[in-house]
Amino acid sequence: MTGKFIGKLAGIDRADVGAYRNTYKHNLSLEILQEGYVSSFIELFELFDQQAQLRENAGSDSGVHEVPLLIDQHDKLDVLKSKLIEAEEARRSGAPDNSYQSYLELAQYFEKFPSDQWLIDHFHEKCMSESSKVEEDGGRKLAEANYNIGIALEKRGDLSSAVDYLEKFYNLTTEQEWQDKIGDNLHDIASLQLYRTYTCLAEELYEEAPSVSIDYLKKAFHMANEGGNRTEAGLASHRLGNIYEAVGDPEVATMYHKGFLDRCKRDKDQVGTGKAHEALARCQQSEGKLAEATENYKEFVKISEEVGDKTVYSQACSSLASLYNMLGEYGSAVEYYKKAAESMETDDKERLELMNISTAIARTHHHLASYATAILCNTAKLTATLVEWKDYRDDGFIQASRPGTRAESCLSGAETPAAATAPPEDTCDDKK
Structure with a gap:
């Protein structure tokens, strides 16, 4: 009786004592149930169980065990409680678009925490589930859900899976006038995102499957053109030229490099124009079209000098000098090897030594014919x-x-x- 009397005098009831003695998780669960949100309570405990299962599957040697348990992160639990209740209220009122938004906000919230990737995935999947129930928006929420999952997968490096979702986003936005918050068309966003993902996937697959890599670069080229970004389309053309050059098809490579050159000239992109001339010269040289290759290398030298990038200028001079050496025009080879060495802005002693050796060899070739004439005659x-x-x-x-x-x-x-x-x-x- 005495303890109960003292408690009353202090204004403390049994619930207050329980709240003080119980864990944060226990009190949070009671609050959710007392407010009548049974579904939110179940969802929260399913997350606790899911994390426990992930830790068990990962094994004791995994870094997963270094991540704090969700049960012990009170700020995150407060956010979860608030948004899960919002989502449940929206479902009760028959507004799946609002529950979709609540789950999306949770996914975006956990994106701030790299170790919570599993929660990001969970709430993006919840968004996907809710988006299929939204009937009045013509499938926009479903398209956005696919995009969000695709981007999340791409961020973690799972490009093959990301492509599947991004292609669905692309198909769902076809012939739609949907725009994002800043007014960009969603279909254009889909095209440019697929361009980037296809390009990354092509680079990833090049070593083990060059033909598959080419297919993805062609898709990237198509998407860049459809997205209306001339710069990206030009770069896609340049990449295609490079890969065809690498697999030994200079004729097709030349076609794509010419496309890149045309775009760069139209956009007055001097740096890109120089790269295009260099690439064309390489292809023509491999095809034995040495006169055309010489002209393109000369353009590369001229443009790199105008741009003022001494490193690129040195590279251009070196390439032209090598071609002159091959043609037997040793005087010109000496001239451009010297320019390449003089314009080097690097502490790369090995490259400088190579330039000096190349200059000496070209100079020797330059004198050889006259020397032989003097000896023979x-x-x-x-x-x-x-x-x-x-x-x-x-x-x-x-x-x-x-x-x-x-x-x-x-x-x-x-x-x-x-x-x-x-x-x-x-x-x-x-x-x-």
Whole structure:
């Protein structure tokens, strides 16, 4: 009697004592039941059981056990109570669109917590279930539910599953005028999102299945064009060109690279235009169209110089120099290798050394023909020229041994002695 009397004097009843003694989970459950929301109570306990099952399935070595139990996170439990009750009230009043919104807000709330992915998935599935009951919106809620699940799957890296949901979103928004909160058409959003997902999936599958990767890039190209984004469409064309180039089909690659070039020129995108010229040059070079490749590399050099990106300019000069070296135009090769080395803005000593070696090789090739002429013809003048070059290492030796002088010099061994005494067109004396 004394304890009961003291409790009354202090204004404390049995419920207050119970609330103090019981756990937060217990008190929250009582509140939900006392307010008459049985479905919310069941949903909450199903979540507790689901988390316990996930922990059991994951095993004791899993990082799942490091995540706090939902039962012990009071702020989250308060949000769950509020939104679950809202959803139950909406279902009672026959407003599935409102219950859909409550579940969506819960999914968005738990997106702030990376460890609660299972809750995000759970409430997106609840949204999907509620969206199918909404009849007056023409399927918009169903479309949005598919989009949300697709995005959630993509964020965790499950691209193959994400594509299935995003394609449903795309199909449901076809020929619809639905817009998001800022006025963007949902079908355009579907096209551009599928473009991005197809592109990522293509990159993921390239090593193990190049043909499947190409199929996804083609789909990405189609979606970018349909979405009306010229920049993305151009990049999709460029990627297709690159992958066809990689699998050894330069003809088809050239077609896509030309499409990329046209878009970049139309949009006055100098950086993209330079990349397109470079890609075209590579394809033409592999096809043996060396004159066309040279012109495209020249354009690449010109544009990269105008843009002012020294790293790209160095790369462009190096590519053109390599082609000149292949063509036997060693003087031009030396010129562009030197430009490539001089414009390098990097501490990459290995690349700088490579440029210097390439320059030396091209310079050697440049001198080789004149050197061979001097040795084979073996005239006094060419021998003197060779000796002089050994002293000074300038270009006089090359100029003195050009075909005209070579022809004159070699006549010394011909049948017409008079011809051997004809004055040379270019001699060391002229140089002096």
